[in-house]
Amino acid sequence: MVDTGPGDSQYTHLKDRYDRILTVSRQLNSTLDLPSLLHLILRASSDLVNSETASIMLIDPETHELRFESSLDLEDGGAAERFVVPMEGSIAGWVASHGQHQVIDNVKSDQRYFSQVDDEVGTQARGMLAIPLKTQEKVIGVVEAINKRDNARWTDDDVEVLSAFADHAAIAIQTARFFESEVARERMERELSIARTIQRSLLPSELPALPGWDFAAYYEAARQVGGDLYDFFPLTDDSGATPARLGMVIADVADKGVPAALMMAVSRTLIRATAAATSSPAAVMARVNRLIHDDSTASNLFVTVFYAALDAISGVLTYANGGHNPPLIWRAESHTFEELKGHGLAVGIMEDVDFPEGEITIEPGDVLICYTDGVNEAM
DSSP states (O other): OOOOSHHHHHHHHHHHHHHHHHHHHHHHTTOOOHHHHHHHHHHHHHHHHTEEEEEEEEEOTTTOOEEEEEEGGGTTTOOOOOOBOOSSSSHHHHHHHHTOOEEESOGGGSTTOOTHHHHHHTOOOOOEEEEEEEETTEEEEEEEEEEEGGGOOOOHHHHHHHHHHHHHHHHHHHHHHHHHHHHHHHHHHHHHHHHHHHHHHHSOSSOOOOTTOOOOOOOOOSSSSOSEEEEEEEOOOTTSOOOSEEEEEEEEESSOHHHHHHHHHHHHHHHHHHHTTOOOHHHHHHHHHHHHHHHHTTTTOOEEEEEEEEETTTOEEEEEEESOOOOEEEETTTTEEEEOOOOBOOBTSSSSOOOOEEEEEOOTTOEEEOOOHHHHHHO
16 A cells, blocks of 8 residues: 655655656757746746746846846736846845845835835736746845745755756756847847948048049958048139039048048038138138037037148149048158148137148159058057
8 A cells, every 4th residue: 555645745756846847847948038038937937836926137248237127017017127136125136146045925125125016017016936037046136935825834855846946947048048149249240241331331432533543442341340540532713613623631530430430421522512612721620620519518528630631743732630640751862751830720620720731842763651540559
């Protein structure tokens, strides 16, 4: 005859719960969608310990703040705003900080009770079982089973079962987070690739073809997109005719990445538009400076710009420099370098700036070298 006393009954009950843990743990592997996964974890947590509801909080990987994520009470009402749960002054915060579970039969009598969770989701918490979510001993969040059904008290079995399930849940959450970040990274890379293509299209597709002159240019961004710029464009006289005059620009936004690329695009447009209506490089720089200053005050970005107008017949180069690396000219006759004098403030720092205007004559065999600080930094 088989003994079916209380001990066997308890064993059967625990075995049944662990079988359910294994079943649900397999289900956790069925989705990489984090919101769906969290709902599955909440439902399973509540079922395993027979609670009225459950909530989950996760530690933000970037800010390291504990944030409320979801509750079973939100099943019909959608997700709540993700708010910060204080590490000090909340039961979940204590569990996250110490990496230990908490069993509380009356949360209102606990000084760490944080009522905002109840207020946000409409829960009326009485008792709570709070379990840390850990991966390799690192706490990534907290799952809370709230209000044992039939006003029963939490048991050691509840703690053991929910702790065992929380280990599986934490691994699933980390996997979903990794997948989410990889998808976001790939999307960002695609967007940056498009941005890089667009930025490249703003650079001259062909170098100027002027009789007696040779031009060369090289561009490589430090990141996928950057803030360096060079440009060539023909200049017209007052009659609208296009003489043998060429506008030349080299510039560098004081930043890298997407913000710098956007500022670079704006700067190129402003310089071209202003140069079409103003013959003096110094006047062009002053006008562009005011426009960029108005645009960049909030972003705190500024641009170093060297702008020059070349008379291809006489070889006279008229220029203005707004904080840019001073170009060099190699004199073929003397085999020496000269630095182009005249240096104003970077464009966009102050609203009203006067830029000194310089002038040199480029003789046959001379070489003008313009560059950005990427050359200096590379050295």
